[in-house]
Amino acid sequence: MHTELTPELARDPEAQRAKQLIQACVHCGFCTATCPSYQVLGNELDSPRGRIYLVKQLLEGQAGAADSAQAHLDTCLTCRACETTCPSGVQYGQIADIGRHLAEHRAAPRPSGARWQRWLLARGLTSPLFAPALALGRLARPLLPAALKAKLPPRRSPGRVPQAVHARRVLLLEGCVQPAMSPNIHAATVRVLDRLGVQCIPVSGCCGALKSHLGDREGGHADMRALTERAGARLGQAEAILSNASGCGVMVKDYGRELGSPLAAQVARATRDLGEYLFDPEAGFIDKLRTYLAGKTLPVLAYHPPCTLQHGQKLKADTPGGVAAGLRQLGFTLHLPADSHLCCGSAGTYSVLQPAVAGELRARKLATLKAAGGAASVGVASSNIGCISHLHEDGGLPVRHWIEWLDEALG
Numbered sequence: 001m002h003t004e005l006t007p008e009l010a011r012d013p014e015a016q017r018a019k020q021l022i023q024a025c026v027h028c029g030f031c032t033a034t035c036p037s038y039q040v041l042g043n044e045l046d047s048p049r050g051r052i053y054l055v056k057q058l059l060e061g062q063a064g065a066a067d068s069a070q071a072h073l074d075t076c077l078t079c080r081a082c083e084t085t086c087p088s089g090v091q092y093g094q095i096a097d098i099g100r101h102l103a104e105h106r107a108a109p110r111p112s113g114a115r116w117q118r119w120l121l122a123r124g125l126t127s128p129l130f131a132p133a134l135a136l137g138r139l140a141r142p143l144l145p146a147a148l149k150a151k152l153p154p155r156r157s158p159g160r161v162p163q164a165v166h167a168r169r170v171l172l173l174e175g176c177v178q179p180a181m182s183p184n185i186h187a188a189t190v191r192v193l194d195r196l197g198v199q200c201i202p203v204s205g206c207c208g209a210l211k212s213h214l215g216d217r218e219g220g221h222a223d224m225r226a227l228t229e230r231a232g233a234r235l236g237q238a239e240a241i242l243s244n245a246s247g248c249g250v251m252v253k254d255y256g257r258e259l260g261s262p263l264a265a266q267v268a269r270a271t272r273d274l275g276e277y278l279f280d281p282e283a284g285f286i287d288k289l290r291t292y293l294a295g296k297t298l299p300v301l302a303y304h305p306p307c308t309l310q311h312g313q314k315l316k317a318d319t320p321g322g323v324a325a326g327l328r329q330l331g332f333t334l335h336l337p338a339d340s341h342l343c344c345g346s347a348g349t350y351s352v353l354q355p356a357v358a359g360e361l362r363a364r365k366l367a368t369l370k371a372a373g374g375a376a377s378v379g380v381a382s383s384n385i386g387c388i389s390h391l392h393e394d395g396g397l398p399v400r401h402w403i404e405w406l407d408e409a410l411g
Helices: 013-022 030-034 036-041 050-057 067-076 081-085 093-108 111-123 130-138 184-195 210-215 217-233 245-251 255-259 264-268 272-278 285-293 307-312 321-331 354-374 385-391 402-411
Strands: 168-175 197-204 241-243 270-271 299-303 333-335 379-382 399-401
Touching: 013 050, 013 093, 030 050, 030 093, 036 354, 050 245, 050 402, 067 241, 067 272, 081 093, 093 210, 168 184, 168 217, 168 245, 168 299, 184 197, 184 272, 184 285, 184 333, 184 399, 184 402, 197 217, 217 255, 217 264, 241 272, 245 270, 245 379, 245 399, 255 264, 264 270, 270 272, 270 402, 285 321, 285 402, 299 321, 299 354, 299 385, 299 402, 321 333, 321 402, 354 385, 379 402, 385 399, 399 402
Parallel strands: 168 197, 168 241, 241 270, 299 333, 299 379, 379 399
Antiparallel strands: none
């Protein structure tokens, strides 16, 4: 798709990159079949093909293009299912992020309420104050409106966290939201790896995804550089950097392109999703875990593969090294829903900013997850804190990280 940049944008590296990426799009429309927002809203401009055309118009300086691009990019979950579907290999996620950033500086100012909401999400969720604020929210949970209650799943106590020293070490990214919302995910990760003779060295800090996807490229890059420095300083102590939140993992794996520094590229190359590391057929961990689980009755689970894992990191659930394949090798009965390729509606801050679309996608996903597991299902497993907190349902099946289900089975 040919694009003519305005004289101003012709000097902008981001705009030049977007122009190059847009050229790969042939406007075939295959992407509309797997776009969750298009399926709910039914508007061509709320499809990847439509949004790419709006970004093209923005780059060409057409009147009103910035406002229109901003509005329809706001409805995009950036699930990147369209990238998996696209026969031309269009890197839509990059186009959308560049389009958001450019539109944020060129569109009419957002209403003051929307600006404050986005600022609070970008700064509040990544702040050290988020944990105490969340704790206060849980105390006041009975008094909160139903919409806010839904965002506060019960806190699972982290329990004992081993402090053993092992010859094998990994860096474990802590993230910004997960330690406060679900500290047991990290604790379970440490316990399982400790059994396998692997020591976890924690690395704190936000990956930068939250701010970047809200159009704050500068703030996102500042978070990326800070985490790169923290992880890079300890790379020599570990064999890999692990992420047990797929939304963080997909961002860190892209640091080389985002930041362009040798250290960022090194950090990106060293980063692996927890399942990618644990279920690597060459690692030998599966045989050890099967020995520990021998004779145990394992739960029947429905598994929701996050978009950031299957479409972003290209780690399919059922392929060798995938979470579903790995858990099945350990003896778990695991069912994938019929719409396993589609987003649940979480998408970082999307469920807060676009509650109607997010709520519809959540209802659809919960229905297919329950149908997949059937009456025998004990719960739902996933690989990302955003999906887990979004799919939580009072009185419904418990939704946990798969490492928590594995840790519990190990006893």
